[in-house]
Amino acid sequence: MSNLKAQRTHLPRVRHASMAATQARIQPSPIPVDYSIPIPSQSTSSKSTGMATDKKHFTSKRFVDAPISQLSKAGIKHEFLTDVQDATLELALSGIDLLVQAKTGTGKTTAFLLPAIERLASSRSMSSDKGKILVLAPTRELALQIEEEAMSLLAHHPYGVQSVIGGTNINTEKTRLNSPSARVDILIATPGRLLDHLTSGLTLRPSVLILDEADRLLDQGFRKDLERIVKLLPDRRGTKRQCMLFSATFDKAIQDIAKIYLNSDYKFISTLHADEMNTHEHVPQSYLITPLEDTLPTLVSLLEQAGPQAKTMLFCTTARGTAVVASILQQVSAASTQSMLPPIYQIQSRMSQAARTRAAQEFRDAPEGAVLVTSDVTARGMDFPSVTHVIQLSLPSSPAQYIHRLGRTARAGAAGEGILILMLDEQFFLRLPEIASLPLMPYTRLEQTRTLNFKLDDRSIGQAYSAWLGFYKSWLKQLRWSPTELVKQGAVWARCLGWPNVTVDDGEPSTSGRAPPQRGARGGNVVATWIPPPIAKRTVGLMGLRGTPGLNVVDRLDDAGDGPARKAGGGGRGHGQQLPKAAKPHTEGPSNNGTAHPPRIRRGKAKAGP
Numbered sequence: 001m002s003n004l005k006a007q008r009t010h011l012p013r014v015r016h017a018s019m020a021a022t023q024a025r026i027q028p029s030p031i032p033v034d035y036s037i038p039i040p041s042q043s044t045s046s047k048s049t050g051m052a053t054d055k056k057h058f059t060s061k062r063f064v065d066a067p068i069s070q071l072s073k074a075g076i077k078h079e080f081l082t083d084v085q086d087a088t089l090e091l092a093l094s095g096i097d098l099l100v101q102a103k104t105g106t107g108k109t110t111a112f113l114l115p116a117i118e119r120l121a122s123s124r125s126m127s128s129d130k131g132k133i134l135v136l137a138p139t140r141e142l143a144l145q146i147e148e149e150a151m152s153l154l155a156h157h158p159y160g161v162q163s164v165i166g167g168t169n170i171n172t173e174k175t176r177l178n179s180p181s182a183r184v185d186i187l188i189a190t191p192g193r194l195l196d197h198l199t200s201g202l203t204l205r206p207s208v209l210i211l212d213e214a215d216r217l218l219d220q221g222f223r224k225d226l227e228r229i230v231k232l233l234p235d236r237r238g239t240k241r242q243c244m245l246f247s248a249t250f251d252k253a254i255q256d257i258a259k260i261y262l263n264s265d266y267k268f269i270s271t272l273h274a275d276e277m278n279t280h281e282h283v284p285q286s287y288l289i290t291p292l293e294d295t296l297p298t299l300v301s302l303l304e305q306a307g308p309q310a311k312t313m314l315f316c317t318t319a320r321g322t323a324v325v326a327s328i329l330q331q332v333s334a335a336s337t338q339s340m341l342p343p344i345y346q347i348q349s350r351m352s353q354a355a356r357t358r359a360a361q362e363f364r365d366a367p368e369g370a371v372l373v374t375s376d377v378t379a380r381g382m383d384f385p386s387v388t389h390v391i392q393l394s395l396p397s398s399p400a401q402y403i404h405r406l407g408r409t410a411r412a413g414a415a416g417e418g419i420l421i422l423m424l425d426e427q428f429f430l431r432l433p434e435i436a437s438l439p440l441m442p443y444t445r446l447e448q449t450r451t452l453n454f455k456l457d458d459r460s461i462g463q464a465y466s467a468w469l470g471f472y473k474s475w476l477k478q479l480r481w482s483p484t485e486l487v488k489q490g491a492v493w494a495r496c497l498g499w500p501n502v503t504v505d506d507g508e509p510s511t512s513g514r515a516p517p518q519r520g521a522r523g524g525n526v527v528a529t530w531i532p533p534p535i536a537k538r539t540v541g542l543m544g545l546r547g548t549p550g551l552n553v554v555d556r557l558d559d560a561g562d563g564p565a566r567k568a569g570g571g572g573r574g575h576g577q578q579l580p581k582a583a584k585p586h587t588e589g590p591s592n593n594g595t596a597h598p599p600r601i602r603r604g605k606a607k608a609g610p
């Protein structure tokens with residue numbers, strides 16, 4: 001991946017040569033940056049990667065000289081303020097409302113926490129009110145990370161912090177929130193869980209309200225929750241509540257919505273210069289176009305080329321997709337003694353919160369050599385140290401999401417590299433105005449891809465297939481796909497994941513006069529064919545795909561979630577199965593990559609989210 005990284009010249013089980021044959025041979029080169037500000041603790045190139053680093057988001061102002069308390073100074077681990085910290089500190093201390101845009105990884109968390117803590121300290125209020133500073137974040141992991149940073153900044157203050165997030169025991173949270181002796185001066189929350197508390201009796205009177213990743217919190221997914229939360233807080237006009245909204249991305253529409261939360265004299269601060277890209281210029285960004293069938297082998301080859309020392313975040317489109325890709329990588333890694341893959345971790349919203357938190361911690365602690373396969377739950381705000389590579393597999397959900405995901409590398413002036421893998425029809429993404437203006441170059445360093453051996457269970461393939469259809473359904477217009485084409489492509493993906501052929505009785509008596517090799521229970525020919533994974537009628541309806549040919553629609557999935565609900569003596573997929581009436585089996589597509597077909601397992605409780 002890095003051109004300076006040692007590359008393998010020969011990969012095992014070579015399948016075909018250069019993917020890049022049709023792409024221009026342009027080598028991404030980092031743009032020279034200004035290193036004039038001395039940062040003694042950090043070098044300008046990364047020893048492990050040789051990649052360029054960028055210190056230009058640091059100022060020459062020191063925290064020791066900043067207008068903040070000694071208690072706060074004692075808790076800060078950094079020497080120089082970043083540009084966003086410098087640009088916002090005094091304004092935020094004055095109590096004015098702020099809308100702040102600054103690049104990923106430039107220290108926005110300190111930029112909002114520090115002045116909020118200072119205002120609390122200067123009020124000298126030691127009341128036991130909870131959540132005097134209320135911080136909202138879109139994901140649980142981010143809320144936990146902000147809590148950590150708040151604890152560190154509060155190390156010498158007499159104040160306390162608590163997070164309230166979904167997926168954890170709400171009663172434990174309530175006990176602390178109801179305890180008069182527990183200090184919860186800063187409350188950090190995900191919107192859904194905060195609403196649960198507010199609607200079950202928690203009263204908050206925050207004097208500072210902060211929205212981190214504010215554009216995400218104000219977009220469709222969270223907007224209603226946010227409106228309800230604000231209604232459950234005291235009317236802003238009757239209080240002197242300060243509101244601060246931070247993100248790396250704010251489009252015009254979101255800026256307009258943001259005004260609802262801000263006083264009319266709010267200040268908009270952007271540390272992005274007018275002609276500057278929203279991503280870091282020193283991060284080489286490249287894209288790789290591949291047929292859908294080659295996506296997984298390409299991905300594995302990329303990861304192997306990065307080598308066992310690379311610390312990579314690999315973003316997938318859906319939670320179910322993340323789970324199958326993680327499983328495939330784990331199997332590929334375990335199966336080959338020659339595998340160059342480092343340990344594989346996984347985070348997605350279908351996992352228990354305990355497993356998510358554990359995976360995040362393990363990946364955070366890995367000094368180098370790890371892959372975190374993840375859905376968008378870690379796309380924003382997460383500050384994993386030393387991430388050398390960000391790979392985005394298939395379409396990001398928006399240009400803003402591309403920027404946030406890429407921002408998981410090259411943080412705080414460190415080095416990094418981003419690679420976007422798109423299938424052929426997804427190339428329109430590169431032409432979107434916000435993306436076309438970025439320094440994205442064709443990736444030309446992939447020499448070989450290889451054949452993969454893995455096994456996924458029916459349930460996982462079925463779920464990933466269904467999630468895939470759901471994800472791409474919302475991109476049909478841009479992909480120029482009809483619903484039928486979507487279903488056809490979904491079948492290709494299911495085959496890539498190893499959904500195998502079955503033998504069916506076609507119900508047709510032989511007309512050839514010759515005896516068929518085998519007769520089925522319906523008296524017809526037993527033939528090998530391919531039937532897509534079953535998908536519940538209700539899901540098909542919700543996706544707006546009712547009546548689309550090529551789906552294997554069933555009334556409902558069985559308990560295992562991997563086949564039609566079985567009645568005595570029939571249904572289900574397997575040897576000698578009858579063709580479902582609604583199913584038009586799709587028989588094209590690649591071979592199943594040599595995958596086998598293990599037993600079914602029970603399906604867990606359904607949860608929503610990436």
Ligand SMILES: Nc1ncnc2c1ncn2[C@@H]1O[C@H](COP(=O)(O)OP(=O)(O)OP(=O)(O)O)[C@@H](O)[C@H]1O
Pocket residue numbers: 078079080081082085102103104105106107108109110247248380381382383407408411412
């Ligand atoms: N003044 C500073 N000097 C050096 N490092 C800093 C400074 N301020 C913050 N950092 C470090 O920079 C990293 C990124 O900070 P932070 O997570 O707050 O960035 P961010 O701007 O919020 O990023 P994102 O947009 O991805 O949420 C963290 O590891 C943090 O400790």
